[in-house]
Amino acid sequence: MRKLFLCLFATILFTSLCIAQNRTLPSIDVKTLEGGSINITALENNGKPIVISFWATWCKPCKKELNTIAEVYEDWQDETGVKLVAISIDNSRSMAKVAPYVNASDWDYEVYIDPNGDLKRAMGISTVPHTFLLNSKKEIVWQHKGYVDGDEDELLEQIKKLAH
Amino acid sequence: MLKKITYTFILSFLTLNSFAQNNGGEIHGDFDLNMQSYQEDEIIGAKAADEIILNNAYLNINYTKGDFTAGLRYESYLNALMDFDDSYKGNGIPFRYASYTIDGLEVTVGNYYEQVGSGLIFRSYENKGLGADNAMDGIRLKYSPLKGIYLKTFIGKSRTYFTYAEGIIRGADAEVNLNEALNLESKTKIIIGQGLVSRFQADINPKFKLPQNVAAYSTRLNIINGGWNYSGEYAVKLNDPVGSLTSEGNNYAKGNALMSSLTYSKRGFGIVAEMHRVDHMEFRSERAQEKQYIINYIPTLTKQHTYTLLALYPSATQTEGEFGTQIDVFYKIKKGSLLGGKYGTKLIFNFSRINALNVGSSFLNDNRKHTPMFISIKGEELYYKDINLEVYKKINKKIRATGVIAKQSYNKDVLEGKTPGTYGIVESTIAIADISYKIKKGYTVRIELQELLADGGEGSWSMGLAEYTISPHWFFAVQDMYNWGNHEISKQLHYVNINFGYLKGANRIEIGYGKKRAGIFCVGGVCKEVPSSNGFSLAISSSF
Numbered sequence: 001m002r003k004l005f006l007c008l009f010a011t012i013l014f015t016s017l018c019i020a021q022n023r024t025l026p027s028i029d030v031k032t033l034e035g036g037s038i039n040i041t042a043l044e045n046n047g048k049p050i051v052i053s054f055w056a057t058w059c060k061p062c063k064k065e066l067n068t069i070a071e072v073y074e075d076w077q078d079e080t081g082v083k084l085v086a087i088s089i090d091n092s093r094s095m096a097k098v099a100p101y102v103n104a105s106d107w108d109y110e111v112y113i114d115p116n117g118d119l120k121r122a123m124g125i126s127t128v129p130h131t132f133l134l135n136s137k138k139e140i141v142w143q144h145k146g147y148v149d150g151d152e153d154e155l156l157e158q159i160k161k162l163a164h
Numbered sequence: 165m166l167k168k169i170t171y172t173f174i175l176s177f178l179t180l181n182s183f184a185q186n187n188g189g190e191i192h193g194d195f196d197l198n199m200q201s202y203q204e205d206e207i208i209g210a211k212a213a214d215e216i217i218l219n220n221a222y223l224n225i226n227y228t229k230g231d232f233t234a235g236l237r238y239e240s241y242l243n244a245l246m247d248f249d250d251s252y253k254g255n256g257i258p259f260r261y262a263s264y265t266i267d268g269l270e271v272t273v274g275n276y277y278e279q280v281g282s283g284l285i286f287r288s289y290e291n292k293g294l295g296a297d298n299a300m301d302g303i304r305l306k307y308s309p310l311k312g313i314y315l316k317t318f319i320g321k322s323r324t325y326f327t328y329a330e331g332i333i334r335g336a337d338a339e340v341n342l343n344e345a346l347n348l349e350s351k352t353k354i355i356i357g358q359g360l361v362s363r364f365q366a367d368i369n370p371k372f373k374l375p376q377n378v379a380a381y382s383t384r385l386n387i388i389n390g391g392w393n394y395s396g397e398y399a400v401k402l403n404d405p406v407g408s409l410t411s412e413g414n415n416y417a418k419g420n421a422l423m424s425s426l427t428y429s430k431r432g433f434g435i436v437a438e439m440h441r442v443d444h445m446e447f448r449s450e451r452a453q454e455k456q457y458i459i460n461y462i463p464t465l466t467k468q469h470t471y472t473l474l475a476l477y478p479s480a481t482q483t484e485g486e487f488g489t490q491i492d493v494f495y496k497i498k499k500g501s502l503l504g505g506k507y508g509t510k511l512i513f514n515f516s517r518i519n520a521l522n523v524g525s526s527f528l529n530d531n532r533k534h535t536p537m538f539i540s541i542k543g544e545e546l547y548y549k550d551i552n553l554e555v556y557k558k559i560n561k562k563i564r565a566t567g568v569i570a571k572q573s574y575n576k577d578v579l580e581g582k583t584p585g586t587y588g589i590v591e592s593t594i595a596i597a598d599i600s601y602k603i604k605k606g607y608t609v610r611i612e613l614q615e616l617l618a619d620g621g622e623g624s625w626s627m628g629l630a631e632y633t634i635s636p637h638w639f640f641a642v643q644d645m646y647n648w649g650n651h652e653i654s655k656q657l658h659y660v661n662i663n664f665g666y667l668k669g670a671n672r673i674e675i676g677y678g679k680k681r682a683g684i685f686c687v688g689g690v691c692k693e694v695p696s697s698n699g700f701s702l703a704i705s706s707s708f
């Protein structure tokens with residue numbers, strides 16, 4: 001009986017350790033602004049943190065989040081080496097506006113488009129904005145739904161935890 | 165003994181499970197619940213539901229292990245929210261799939277979503293908030309034989325509510341990125357694509373011989389050079405009469421659609437010029453069915469507004485026929501300049517105009533033949549026009565402001581499918597101010613004031629919204645839409661909404677009370693499309 005308990009305990013510990021392992025990015029293709037496609041698992045930042053932010057040209061809070069971060073992005077990069085990847089869920093109605101909006105807004109982010117929601121579904125996103133933080137192994141360690149003023153401070157704290 | 169066997173079973177299951185986890189198997193998904201209570205309101209014509217409370221919910225589960233993935237969606241409508249069709253009823257697992265990829269070949273069986281080009285000839289997609297879901301059930305193959313060459317083919321039936329339409333849909337698409345495929349080191353990038361979709365449906369019409377196989381095809385071209393980007397697609401749908409029993413009812417004309425966009429952008433500046441022409445291009449999964457059976461997507465050529473009063477009179481593509489143009493200009497006035505101030509100023513200009521085709525869309529049968537002129541704008545019936553300018557400015561560290569002015573013309577008869585001449589065109593002028601003030605770190609107040617002036621339709625509206633957010637967990641919002649200019653005094657009503665919510669990481673809970681109009685509802689830092697309602701609402705969304 002004691003053996004059984006021990007065994008049970010060990011298994012539960014083992015299982016919970018395994019379940020606690022972080023989630024990785026699904027293998028899904030997204031469109032580049034140059035008309036090509038790239039598999040999202042190919043994102044790279046040399047072992048530094050990556051932020052993935054889902055947005056759309058028609059989403060006010062999304063643009064607010066990305067515009068706010070754009071103002072401090074250089075500082076964030078110097079401090080933590082973070083890279084931000086903005087994935088637009090604009091479909092063919094507003095896809096053509098993505099590159100001009102991004103350029104006109106002076107964003108230095110890597111931008112991709114997910115026009116039929118394939119990546120959005122694979123990552124369990126029901127509303128935008130939705131932000132993910134990836135560690136050096138490209139595992140998702142933190143996520144946040146929505147954006148209100150000040151949320152960027154919490155994101156930065158989380159990035160710093162990974163970067164030090 | 166039995167107990168021991170059970171323990172052993174559980175143990176081995178747990179161990180097996182953990183090995184599976186160790187080998188990279190992952191389970192993820194998301195959950196969404198929308199509950200709404202309904203109160204009767206005779207004045208606005210809102211009905212109370214017999215059930216008092218209605219509830220929509222769904223759970224997505226995806227399992228991934230290496231190049232294998234499988235998943236399902238459980239959907240629950242007990243009973244469906246009022247704006248949803250009655251056919252969404254009960255519980256079920258209408259979406260399940262398995263897929264793997266090996267040596268560049270991706271095989272999917274079961275349900276999938278797919279789009280050919282821009283969607284002019286085929287698009288299956290879902291928008292849970294609006295109850296739209298035309299997922300396919302069948303087989304899909306994707307293959308990339310060489311770098312820059314992408315092939316896909318699929319067959320299946322298209323979903324409508326909890327059933328599948330009668331038609332069998334077959335499709336194929338090839339896309340070639342010439343620079344990648346030919347290893348060209350050119351500044352100019354060229355991508356070409358060709359798609360073909362065909363629907364089979366048996367002809368059981370006793371009077372007419374209807375085509376059983378209806379094909380649609382499209383060709384697309386994308387040329388990119390530096391800041392320039394041209395993208396165009398032309399689609400044709402072969403004759404697809406609805407199968408009526410009268411000789412006047414069937415239209416044997418081919419349909420076609422053209423969309424074209426040219427964009428240029430550089431740092432601080434971007435411009436988009438678009439046009440489209442649509443002629444008899446609705447493609448359905450089943451003959452003689454309603455819009456729930458549409459399997460193609462013709463993007464609406466107007467700006468998708470999110471401020472409530474800008475979106476009060478929204479445009480929608482008339483798939484039977486329309487001609488439209490749209491221009492967007494994005495400009496950032498530099499920091500430090502006279503108009504730019506300390507932080508710079510952003511301007512977004514948008515113009516769109518949609519009108520009817522000359523003497524209607526293409527028509528062909530024994531009694532009548534008509535092919536509209538390719539381009540005719542002057543003198544044609546106006547469907548929609550929108551001219552708007554948005555200015556965004558960060559005034560200082562605490563205050564940010566957005567202002568919008570717009571002028572819209574909305575053909576209520578056409579866009580709402582009313583008898584011609586009933587309402588005519590609603591002309592409206594709209595002004596919006598949106599100001600946010602940061603009280604201290606994490607605490608922000610945001611005020612929106614909106615005004616819509618119009619004679620037609622429901623007359624003039626005012627709207628005010630106050631939102632208080634405490635980052636990163638809380639938000640509170642109160643808004644009032646007031647239809648003070650309604651021609652019927654009894655309908656000069658206030659539509660008041662109170663919402664508050666809590667969010668932490670991947671979970672979000674929102675509770676609301678009030679009258680909502682259908683449209684994009686942006687509150688508490690999230691935007692979603694909602695149906696109209698009156699009463700209490702509870703929304704929970706979570707992802708894992």
